[in-house]
Amino acid sequence: MGNVRILALYITICVLAFVTSKIIIAVLCYRRWQRRHMVVQDSFSGGKLVMFRSPKMKSLKSNMLLKKTMKLSNKDIIGSGGYGTVYRLMINDSTSFAVKRLNRISAEQDRGFERELEAMGDIKHRNIVTLHGYYSSPHYNLLIYELMPNGSLDALLHGRSMNKMVLDWPSRYKIAIGAARGLSYLHHDCIPHIIHRDIKSSNILLDQNMEAQVSDFGLATLIEPDKTHVSTLVAGTFGYLAPEYFDTGRATAKGDVYSFGVVLLELLTGKKPTDEAFIEEGTKLVTWVKAVVQDKRGAYVLDNSLESFPVDEINHVFGIALMCLEPEPSKRPTMAEVLKMLEQIKPDEL
Numbered sequence: 001m002g003n004v005r006i007l008a009l010y011i012t013i014c015v016l017a018f019v020t021s022k023i024i025i026a027v028l029c030y031r032r033w034q035r036r037h038m039v040v041q042d043s044f045s046g047g048k049l050v051m052f053r054s055p056k057m058k059s060l061k062s063n064m065l066l067k068k069t070m071k072l073s074n075k076d077i078i079g080s081g082g083y084g085t086v087y088r089l090m091i092n093d094s095t096s097f098a099v100k101r102l103n104r105i106s107a108e109q110d111r112g113f114e115r116e117l118e119a120m121g122d123i124k125h126r127n128i129v130t131l132h133g134y135y136s137s138p139h140y141n142l143l144i145y146e147l148m149p150n151g152s153l154d155a156l157l158h159g160r161s162m163n164k165m166v167l168d169w170p171s172r173y174k175i176a177i178g179a180a181r182g183l184s185y186l187h188h189d190c191i192p193h194i195i196h197r198d199i200k201s202s203n204i205l206l207d208q209n210m211e212a213q214v215s216d217f218g219l220a221t222l223i224e225p226d227k228t229h230v231s232t233l234v235a236g237t238f239g240y241l242a243p244e245y246f247d248t249g250r251a252t253a254k255g256d257v258y259s260f261g262v263v264l265l266e267l268l269t270g271k272k273p274t275d276e277a278f279i280e281e282g283t284k285l286v287t288w289v290k291a292v293v294q295d296k297r298g299a300y301v302l303d304n305s306l307e308s309f310p311v312d313e314i315n316h317v318f319g320i321a322l323m324c325l326e327p328e329p330s331k332r333p334t335m336a337e338v339l340k341m342l343e344q345i346k347p348d349e350l
């Protein structure tokens with residue numbers, strides 16, 4: 001009988017110690033989370049604004065941030081895409097953000113929303129657009145990003161009048177290297193490794209120094225794009241998608257490499273992969289370029305504005321693009337290899 005009591009006491013002590021340790025760990029984790037976040041509850045809408053603490057956030061008052069976020073209107077719109085509308089949020093002369101309002105997501109997707117965003121907020125790299133925070137409410141969600149003052153590569157290369165700019169070869173090469181660094185970081189240095197799934201020129205944004213930053217990673221898994229958004233097929237964008245994706249429907253790192261190859265072609269030819277002219281002719285940028293190269297008229301595809309720049313450098317990047325565009329995924333280089341090859345073209349400048 002005595003032994004049974006001792007055993008019961010022993011089990012009780014073990015259970016209590018286990019439960020207490022779990023509570024202590026949970027409290028410590030929550031305190032750590034609180035130290036790294038600034039949280040404001042919006043009693044009016046029932047929403048919650050969460051900002052990840054960083055040097056940029058130090059001088060900001062949380063209530064003022066929430067107030068300005070809630071006041072965003074059509075006049076603040078800077079773009080829109082398959083996931084929703086993007087607004088410029090001006091806090092003061094020196095601080096602004098890009099706020100992406102996401103189209104409604106299902107309750108099932110909503111459950112993983114905050115967890116995914118916490119992981120995205122942890123990713124800090126000079127070639128990845130920083131996620132500063134998010135707002136979640138029963139009706140809609142907002143993602144708060146670093147504002148990229150020079151917009152997207154897509155707008156710079158193919159935009160109408162105001163945004164369009166003739167990018168010289170050094171700028172294009174710098175953009176290619178920056179985007180390759182960002183993507184290589186997601187593929188090889190993040191744990192767990194991240195597949196972007198939607199690499200394209202509108203997801204390569206330019207900071208004040210025209211340095212490329214990759215945006216929108218993680219969104220393809222976070223939210224199903226708007227079904228009315230014609231350029232988007234499941235995840236990814238027509239014109240950039242690797243051929244195997246149409247058979248398997250599976251996003252892979254080598255699929256990202258293919259899409260990056262399309263972006264390199266875009267930089268070299270100045271042509272838009274999603275251009276209706278290609279669709280009308282029943283072809284794509286990649287097919288057209290490959291056909292011209294096969295005819296040994298490779299120089300014909302290059303953007304006219306690149307004529308006066310070093311042809312060997314341009315041809316080298318062209319060669320790398322074609323490697324990325326190998327139909328067989330295993331024959332494509334990894335992003336780390338692509339980056340290394342790009343860097344070797346002008347090693348002194350980096």
Ligand SMILES: Nc1ncnc2c1ncn2[C@@H]1O[C@H](COP(=O)(O)OP(=O)(O)OP(=O)(O)O)[C@@H](O)[C@H]1O
Nearest residue numbers: 079080081082083086098145146147148152202203
């Ligand atoms: N952080 C940002 N800073 C500045 N402009 C941005 C930022 N994020 C997005 N934009 C602008 O908003 C536009 C729309 O972006 P969004 O990511 O919603 O759609 P997209 O990339 O064009 O298309 P999709 O939704 O199919 O990926 C971009 O092309 C860009 O011009």
